[in-house]
Amino acid sequence: MFKTLIVILMTSVLVNNYVLNRFLGICPFLGVSKKLNQAVGMGVAVIFVMLLATLVTWPIQRFLLEPNDLGYMQTIIFILVIAALVQLVEIILKRYIPSLHKALGVYLPLITTNCAVLGVTINNINDGYNFLESMVSSLGCGLGFLLAMVLFAGVRSRLETSNAPQSFKGLPITLIAAAIVSCAFFGFAGMPKLNTGNEKVQEYLLNVLEYWVREVQVDGYRFDVIDEIDENFVLKIRDRLKRLNPELILIGETWAEGKRLLNGCEMDSIMNYSFRQAMLDFFAERSINAETFGHRLETALSRHPDETNMAMFNALDTHDTKRFINSCSHRLDSFKLGVVVQMMFPGSPSIYYGDEVEIDGENDPDCRKCMTWQENPEEKESFRFYQKLIQFRKKHSAIRNGSFTTVLADERVYGFARENEKEIIEIFVNDGDSAAEITVENARSILIPKGNFYIVCRKNGEIIEEICS
DSSP states (O other), X not given: OXXXXXXXXXXXXXXXXXXXXXXXXXXXXXXXXXXXXXXXHHHHHHHHHHHHHHHHHXXXXXXXXXXXXXXXXXXXXXXXXXXXXXXXXHHHHHHHOHHHHHHHGGGTGGGGGOHHHHHHHHHHHHTTOOHHHHHHHHHHHHHHHHHHHHHHHHHHHHHTTSOOOGGGTTHHHHHHHHHHHHHHHHGGGOXXXXXXXXXXXXXXXHHHHHHHHHHHOXXXXXXXXXXXXXXXXXXHHHHHHHHHOTTOEEEEOOSSOOTGGGSSSSOSEEBOHHHXXXXXXXXXXXXXXXXXXXXXXXXXXXXXXHHHHTTOEEESOOTTSOOHHHHTTTOHHHHHHHHHHHHHSSSEEEOOTTGGGTOOOOSTTGGGOOOOOOSOGGGSHHHHHHHHHHHHHHHOHHHHHOEEEEEEEETTEEEEEEEOSSOEEEEEEEOSSSOEEEEXXXXXXXXXXXXEEEEEEEETTEEEEEEEO
C-alpha cells in the first residue's frame, strides 16, 4: 500500500504535473510567478485548497451523487465546494498574512476557477482512487503546482537580466521560457505519444493492423486507452478492418461510460469498468449496500441497448489495477461471490490470468506477476469453482442472452434473475456476516449461509437444476 501511495505521489508531482504536463492552472502560473515569495504563497494556498476540496468532494461523489444517479451535477457541485474553500483561504490570509493577501491580489479568488483544482477532484474520481489515494494524489498535484511556480519564478528572475531581442521582451520571452520548462518535464512521462491525428501515422498503423488480420487471421483487437486515439482514426480502423473480416471484434478500453464508442461506427465492445467499480464497492470495499449495488448494475445496463450489453467485457481484474482478491482483503468468500455475479451478469466475463488459481497482487506492476503454472491446477478449489460456473453458463441460454432483473436487495444479500423464453434462472449471493433466509417460488424458504450463494433454474415452473456453495 505504501509503495502504491509513493507512486501516486511522485506521478502527480512529476509525470502528470498539472501545470507543465496537463497545462491546467496556467493563469496563476503566469500571473503570480514574477516573485519567489508570491509563487510560494500561491503554491501553498493551492495545496491547501486541493486537499480540502478532495476531502469534501470525494465523499460527496461516492455517497451522494453516485448512489442517487446525480453524476451530471458533479462539475457544478465541485465548483461550489472549491469556491467556498477559496473564500475560507482568502479570509485566513487577509486576517493573518495581509501582505501575502495583497500580493496575490485577484489571483487568489481566481483559484475558484483554477481548472487545476477542479481537474484534480474530478480526475481522482475518474482514476478510481479510494479516499486515501485521492488525498495523496491531491497532495502530489499541489506539490507539483508549487514546484512549477518556484521553478518558473527562478527562470523569470533570470529573464529580467537577460539580453533578449527587443521584440521578445516581456510576455513573448516568458511564454517561450514556459514552453521550454514544460518540454523538460515531458521526459518524466516515459514513452512518447503517437500523433494519431497525423495521416502518415494513421496509414502506418493501419497497415500493421491489416497485416495481422490478413496474414495471421487474428480475431480481434483491444485498443488501450482508446479515448486518447483520434476519433477519425478510430472510424478508419473500423472501416478498413471490417472490410477484411466483418466478424472481427474491436474492443476499446475506456474508464468512462463509452457511449460514444458504441454508436455502431467505432467499437463493438468496451471494458465495462462501471460494472467493475460497482463490484469493488459492494464485495471488496463494502461501501454500498445491496440496494445501491443493484441500482448501480441496472444503471450500467440502461446506458446501452441489450445487444451492446451482451458484448461488454465484464472484468474484475486488469493489468492496471490490484487483483480483486487483494481488494477483497483476501476474503475468499467475497471473491467467489464476486465471480458468481461476474459469470451470471449480462455480457462477456473477462477472466484475468491467474484468478482461477488465486494469484494475488497489489497495484501495477505487482498485479502482473508471472503465472503460477501448477502441474495439477484442478486441485485448486478456485479452479474447479470457475469450471463449474463456466459449465453452467454454457448449459443455460438465459445466462448468455436473457433479460436481467433485480429480485432481492437486502443489506448484504443480493439476488437477480436471468430470463428468456426457455428458462428462468435466479442467483442469490450472501456477503453478509450471518446466514440469510430467502423465499423463492411457491413460498419455499432457502437458508443461505454467510459467504455462500444459491442458484436455481426453472423451466415451465419446475426446478430443473440447483447449485449452492
